[in-house]
Amino acid sequence: MVGTLLPQELIRRKRDGNELPAEAIQDFVNGIARGDIGDGQIGAFAMAVYLNGMSDAETVVLTAATRDSGQVLRWKALDLPGPLLDKHSTGGVGDLVSLVLGPWVAACGGHVPMISGRGLGHTGGTLDKLESIPGYDVSPDMARFRALVKDVGVAIIGQTADLAPADKRLYAVRDVTATVESLPLIVASILGKKLACGLDGLVMDVKVGSGAFMPTAQASRELAGSLADVATRAGTPTTALLTDMNQPLAACAGNALEVHAALRLLGGDLSDRRLYEVTRALGVEMLLMGHLAATREEARDRLDKALFSGAAAERFARMVAGLGGPNDLLERPDDHLPEAPVRLAVHADREGIVQQLDTRALGMAVVELGGGRLEASAAIDHSVGLANIAAIGERVDAERPLAIIHARDRASGERAAHQVRQATRVDDTAVRAGPLIHDAIRLEDT
Structure with a gap:
């Protein structure tokens, strides 16, 4: 019964x-x-x-039941001096936000117990990126995880068997019965795991565009609204930002390449401007939700101070070392992160301005190189990927390629080069990329 x-x-x-x-x-x-x-x-x-x-009420019940089907983390005994905050992304290409955002918010006084996943299909997974760091343990025991959240302020690990176990079975069945795309089931699956972390506030990063999880902008908007509403009604105040995925967020895609990009940003290098601005916008929402800043201006100031002082980088370094990685990753990343043996510049068939990118296709090019997986059990090559990806509105010519392929052999690099060309439209028309933040659904709006 x-x-x-x-x-x-x-x-x-x-x-x-x-x-x-x-x-x-x-x-x-x-x-x-x-x-x-x-x-x-x-x-x-x-x-x-x-x-x-399902009705909204049914979806709230399904989400809470999924959350409560296993262990729900309790933090009161640790007497944390700051709020428990987290962020979740619906996934994209070149989306390494978590690697930067977790330690960045920790440096501002938050505590971020981030439970992340692996990549599947065209999207990259946070755990895969972290596992390109030698020794990094994505499955520590709970005592170690809790200690890092308290002492460092951030720990990014994989889902444990005790968190939302009902979702694991339900998702596996959905995956083979063509029912993954159900909005109530998506919401309950995403939030069941996140809310089991015992958070004081959550920020959702819902992607919009050619590399987004949802097929249309309207579907992404509906998902964002449902996530914010259901999570809040289930007891965790939640804000959702709709962010652009009509091109890769960073100018690279691939696990070790994205760790390099994260380290550059944590070191204060703002050349990857899209990555900086989206990560900072999500950080502002987290600081406001955690009452670590009273205004958006104050939140931006606190974040910038933490970044440019080196405090955010220091938190990342302590997290990596605390989970078994090298102590000198920030200072000597080239000594630790894997490098692909073949590099190949991909030039467009003609000079011109990048008009449009099929971001999903670029993500699949990384998968074909071996840097992603089409099934959960597949092994991946952390060294391969795309670097220096030309942005929408950027001119490409004999000097400026569409991207640099990092491959394990020439043949796979040539195949990826063909995919990159097929995914890029170039002509002579001047064009500007669309907005980075399409919209925000905040607690007061739901």
């Missing part, structure tokens, strides 16, 4: 478009976590939700 409903009765009700009782949803999710509900019934439930949706 699921509460007062048999599992098949709950499925039938949702199949017929009816709203489900809160207790029935909670018990069904608990049954998934315990293993009492079989994959067939999980798949039928997911398809019924995919076809008929």
Whole structure:
């Protein structure tokens, strides 16, 4: 039984478009976590939700039940001097924000217990980037994780088996039953894991554009609104920013290459301007949510001081060392991060200005190089990727290539070069890239 409903009765009700009782949803999710509900019934439930949706109230209950299906982190005993804050991105290409943002906010007084994932499809994963650092342990024991969150202010690790276990089973079934794209199930999956971290505030980075997870700008907007609303109603105040993914966020894509880019920004190098501005905007929202700044101007000032003083870089270095990485990564990154043996400049078929990029295709070029995965169990090459990617509005010619390929052999580099050319449109028209921040959905707006 699921509460007062048999599992098949709950499925039938949702199949017929009816709203489900809160207790029935909670018990069904608990049954998934315990293993009492079989994959067939999980798949039928997911398809019924995919076809008929869920009300806002049902989605809140499903999210809270997913959160509560395993361990929910409690921090009171640690007597932390600052708020517990985190950020989650719906994924993109060249999106290394987490590597910079976590230590940056920690340097401003926040505590960031960041549970991150691996890349799948065209998007890069934060854990894959960190695992390009020799010795970095993405699966420490909970005592070590909690100690780093308290003492350093940030720890970025992978999901433990105890956090939101119902989501792991539900997502695996969704993945093979063509029900991944259901908005209520997406929201519950993302937030179930994040809210299990016991946060005081969360900022969502929802991508919009050719490299976004959602297929249209309207779908991205709906996801952002639902995430902010559901998380807040489930007890964690949440803001969502809609940020641009019509081109890679950083001028590179690939695990070790993105760690290099993160280190440059943490060192105060602002040449990757898009990366700096989006990361800073998310940091402003986090400081405001955590009451670490009273105004946006104060938040920006605090962030810039932490960056240019070296405090943010120092937090990153302490996190890396605390999780088993080298003590001198900031000073000697070339000695530790892997390098691909082949580098190949990719030139456009004609001179001109970059008009448009198929960001998803650029991400898939990295996957084809070996820097990403199409299935969760696939191994990856941390050294490969794209560097010096030309931005929309930038002129390319015989001197300025579209990108530099980092490959393990010439053949894979040539294939990637073809993909980069196919993903880029060049002509003589002057063009400017669209806004970096498309919109914001804040607590007061929901």
